[in-house]
Amino acid sequence: MKFEMTENGFQTETSFGTLQISGNEEFGFRPYQLLISSIAVCTGGVMRKVLERKRMPATSITIEVKDVYRNEEEASRVERVHLHFLIEGIEMTNEKMDKIMQVTDNNCSMYQSVKNCIEVVKTYEFVN
Template sequence: MEFNMQEGGFYTDLGFGKLEVSGNEEYGFRPFQLLVSSVAVCSGGVLRKVLEKMRIDFEDIHIKADVVRNEDEANRVEEISLHFMIKGENLDEKKIEKAMKLTRKNCSMVQSVQDSIKIEETFELVSK
């Protein structure tokens, strides 16, 4: 990846399009937003694959991500809480718990930051 400077931040051209990044939301995505998004979406994608491999029928996954930052330490990200709302009929809570453990183990983004950022994952089952 290569990043080019522009007014207010930097950009890179990727296969899907142009990604603009800046500490100021007026000019692009903020770096912490991309970090949290990477962890959340990686986890969601892995969970989706795990559920499919386990042949668990589900309709949708919605993820709520909350972040705790430390203003005294360069506003560093200290905690990311992910809450998965899994929609479907007759979902087995024990099987979902197993899927969540496999998800954490196999998500490259969680594995990359887990020693420096506290990652918490919770879930709830939502009926159709």
């Protein structure tokens, strides 16, 4: 990837188009939003694969970012994020889902990259 400076931030060309990144969300994605998005979507994608391998494919997975705590005293460092998963189309016990969440954590590269510096709280609920 190559990032070019613009008047209001940076941009890069991807196969899906131009990605605008800026400290001001009027001009693009803020860097912390991309960080949180990477953790959330990587976790959701791995969870989807784990459920498929267990022959319990979800009809839908929605990920809500419930909370992001940034430490203003340390350059607004992201210290905690709460991800809430709404899982549709499967029925299982909390015990089995807790095991699936553990396998997901072990196989999500973004979670593994930040687990020792950002607390990632994950909750879930099953939706009919």
